Amino acid sequence: MNSFAKSFTLTACALAASALITACGGGATTDTVPPTVAITAAADTGGAVKFTFTFSEDVGTSFDAADVVITGGTSATSVTRVDATHYTLLVTPSGSGAVTVNVAAAKFKDIANNDNTASASSTFTTSTDTLLASFDETTALAFVGFNGGEGSAVVAGPTGGSANAAKVLRTGGDPWAGAKVTVSA
Structure with missing residues (x-):
């Protein structure tokens, strides 16, 4: 029977790397933790709702x-x-009311190919009601000369309104007050 003897030389770096891997448990560990997501919501421009999805790890x-x-x-x-x-x-x-987004389980994976196991959702309540202003006065108020007011008039209310609306022309952006305003939804 023939036996073959083989030999090879390891460098000091190769021996040290082998010893380090062995000492630390042998190599890479496997990721078995499923990813999760948290969802938050906030009002955005133009009446939209911006939902933000925050994952526990890279998906x-x-x-x-x-x-x-x-x-x-x-x-x-x-x-x-x-x-x-x-x-x-x-x-x-x-329209007005609740806007909800939901992400069910098993919809996304982390980079180790683990599915999400828990669902997540977020709800944001919106109101698209238009607030209308109406004025008790039927004639123009005398805003001329009042903190930069250049002129005023009472005009027909906007579509859907229940009364007249005031129109004030002013300059300088100074604050003013003096008319009774009723706001209704």
Whole structure:
């Protein structure tokens, strides 16, 4: 029977690296922790609601608009990646009331390919009611010479209004007061 003997030389660096890996538990660990998401909401310009999705870890490109269910509004845009753990989505409310976004379990993955196991949602309450102002006076008030007022008139109220509205022309941006104003929703 023939036996073959082989030998090879390891450098000091190779021996040290091997010893370090062995001493630290042998190599890379496997990520088995599922990612999570927290959702917050805030009013944005133009009446939209801006939802921010904050992930517990990088989800790569696994999260998109198809992962979000919207109730009480619509989104004309897709989700926007801000950085590795933050995305945003603008939602236009359908009207007054609650706008809710929901992300179900198993909709996105971390970079180790772990699915999210918990769902998350956020609700923002909006009001699209227009506040209308009406004035008891039926004739123009004398704002001429009053803190920069150049002229005034009482005009027909806006569409949907229940009374007249005041129109004041002024200069300089000085504050003024003196008319009784009733605001109704």
